[in-house]
Amino acid sequence: MPKKKGQKKNIPRDFTINDSANAPKPVARVKKSTTEVTWDQIADDDLDIVEEINEDGTKNFVYKKKRNNSKCEDNIDDRPGNVYPEIIWYWISQFIKPDDIGNFAGINRATYFITRCESFWRGIYRRYCEKHPKLPVKLQIDTFRAYGLRQRVIRALYHTHDVFIKKVAQQAAQDSKPHDLVKRRCVSVWYCKGAAHWSIYFKLKKMQATESVQSHDFFEELGRIDANPEENTQVLQVNCQHFYEVPPLMGMTLSSVSVVLSQGFRHHRLHLGFNTGSHNVSKDILPECTVVLDKVVNIFVFDWWHPKYPHFDNNLPINVVDEESLPVLKKDFFATRDADL
Template sequence: MPKKGGNKTRINADFTLNDSANAPKPVGRVKKSVKPDANPVASWEDLEDNEYDVLEEIDTDGNSQLLFVKKQNSTHTSDEVFEGVVYPEIVWYLISKFVKPEDVGKFALINKATYAITKRESFWRQMYYKYCKNHPRLPEKLKIENSFVTYGLRQRVIRGLFYTYRKFFQSTLQNIECSPHKLIRRRCVSVWYCKLRSNWSIFFKLKRQTVDQKLSVDKINFLQELGRVDANPDEGCKVLQVTCLSLNEVPPLMGMALCSVNVSLTQGLIHQRVNLGFTSGICNGVQNIVPERSIVIDSVLNMNVYDWWHPRYPFSDTILPSAMKDEELAPVLRHDFFTPLNGHKYKL
């Protein structure tokens, strides 16, 4: 008996390169019924003359070669300008009330209006009242309820957020930078130490160098400076805390730049030894600088690096701008301070 079945139709089409050599996947066997290619490869006879430009290229040997370059569509030019919607500033001001602390940077990058809003006193006071006010962890020196000073308001609120805002506070507990090698090429602002129960802590305050930090008295407008919400004297500063067992003397290093850091083990392989090299010159972009003075700290227990916004950063009240010359630029160290006395070198 003949088999029952539907009518089968076969498609006879040409076998093209897209079915073998130009196929995206290896082809082991061609099917009996092959559908025609949706985008067949055009032959040279099918190409129009207006679609391509013929260019002649001559190489160094003097041989010429013809190149066929497809013409650009004149209807779509790269100089087209698409006009967008410009919202009034009041719209961005209302949206700023719902901006979270971790999204302030993204909000300021939207346009000029949002950037200007983040420079206003009302924006940071609103951020303070929403996340910092009456919080039990907020220190007394960071409270601004009864303060009408606008100078440095932004950095005070940011410091307060790292005490009160949960996401920021947890980041300070989990991510503590311990490597001092990233502080190279920073200039020392101050050095101090404090006595703990059974050890000592030495603090090095290092500031990122800028091209020109000198301010002329004639160019300073103190009324404008007093109204700067974004003023931050500690911008670009980090503090290196070195905790050690004993302390002899801390030499003055103000004005010198950190150029080398060496961390090794002591002879007993119990504690670390830190060798800090300082130079009085400028070491921007220069590597392998020979330090003018070296400080060796033995019996080191641990090292921590704190940014200016970290709760453990030694923060003092914001000082108003001064018209005096920046003392951080020139070294105040005597040339013969590190000269060995009686054959002994300074060692901490």
Template sequence: MPKKGNRKRLKYRAEDVTSHSVTVADFANSDPAIVKSGRVKKAVANAVQKEVKALCGLEASQVPAEDGLSILPENGQFGSSDELEDIENINGATIRKKKSKKQKGNSSAGTSGDDYPIDIWLVLASYIRPEDVVTFALICKKAWTVTCTAVFWMRLYKRHYQTSTYLPVRLLPECMYRLCSLRACVIRSLFHMYEPFCSRVAKNPSLPESTPNTLLNSKCLLFWCKKLETGSRPAPLWEFNFKFKKPPLKQKNHRHNGLQPPVEYKEVHYNPDQDCCLLQVTTFNFIFIPVVMGMTLTYMTINVSTDMRHHRVRLIFQDCPVLTGKKPRGEQGVQIVLDPVHSVHLLDWWHPKYPFSTMA
């Protein structure tokens, strides 16, 4: 194997390079040692600089020889034509330099698209299906602003309203003129009138398998129980209701809290039941339950009852949430055992059977 030091290098001299001898072949067939370094020889750079200045009508002595390297990139390659810009004209010859990343970003931002008035987005919103509202709001900020207006939600309500459908008093047309919680009321009414939403509620199981994990670290806001009179059974059933407030979702970027609706439409988006759900547990007998309002649900299980015919629900409430990955201790909180259980339902705030205040 020949030693690297014995490799013959091609020597250039500035006086040997003229305008007739500087060709593409001089760079394409140059010595591999020069190509590997990624830089052009200083003598060649000075010769090219002298030739360029001569073509521009300037003397090469006006520019230091060291500055000749600045017009050639270190890797020996020039950028594409769209990355270059004209900086000045010298005797009819144009010198171009490479655009910076900041300049490229500003130039592309000005030609990214057209800015349409909000009236056009309001007209397009009249043809949006209820299940596509989120997709429409993500198009641009003006489209999102349209979904915040009271006009958008009133048009959506009138488009799907049916006189033959039963609605609670608060969701009737004569009560929808109130701007307070208008968005929440329209969403609730769609689960009574809009067939795709109604079928979605009918297909969902009464108790999803993710219920124990969904309610973990949820705060109990309200609790009540009532007796259910059934004609087919000799003994009545008892329904225990737990209203929970789900914990907020953890965001990866804490500095970005999401867009907030405009101030003039803040009343339209007001929803006291946002992120709330109702846990309904129906038992065959009345069971005494201690006061757990204001406490946090840290543990929940649904097992088979002791008679192997029904379910058994176990709830543990504590004063503070439990860290992820740690199991709560039963002796540190309040434990509730409901057994035997007839049925268990988990209702979100938009569910037709979810009880909400008519004053909202």
């Protein structure tokens, strides 16, 4: 029946199945509102069925206007709460443990900016790292240098802080996962001869969706405490009984990893597939270059903060890209030998 102007819709106190069947909207989620209107004032799409509880405990269902969330959302700054001065958070930051820094930085903007200050990381270093007997000499921080301070303190904590030391020990007890390195770009490859085996290192960097080269002022760059050239980079260390030559792989993307038992079932054989460009990384595309390392004794994967990650130097920023950091190969790799003629 058409609605008559000025006529109000009376909703019975006892809610029946017929009311649900003929309701303009399905009764799925009850929403609260404060404005009660009549049928002739709003359209059907603006109605919602709301459950109300009377003083005697009985329930009543009424049609009410929907709440406009876009207009009624409270501003974050207008919400009730206490706003403390930044100096309070600064004093609290002096009692934050290294494993709670992430939670402290997520409280508000003030705590986040405190964790980006040079004084904060020098305080962490002074409380947990300075004069520690297990701190390596290369991680001892001088007084005047700020570049890369954050990453040096984090690396030092993995030598001195008990929580981080236990984390490294737990990872050492687990098997390394070289398969997680797929789709990373090879930055450099180098070798190291040990007492009983050869170690081959592959430095692989995670490819970002959008990589942009930002130019900073030199003096501004010197003050970056969050500078970390090794961020998003991992090193794959493969220990073999014999030496294996590896072709130039810089700039190529690791597309496949396979670990199988070698002949004799005493060691493993590692297959690494590489392709040019991330768009060629797929299960259906064969690798353009395959590296096979036989008689593998063990395999390790190290993050930049790991104590065994091969940090060669911690120099100040220079105008070179990371692919040129250390492209180490055999000196005579490209030389033609008489035996090959």
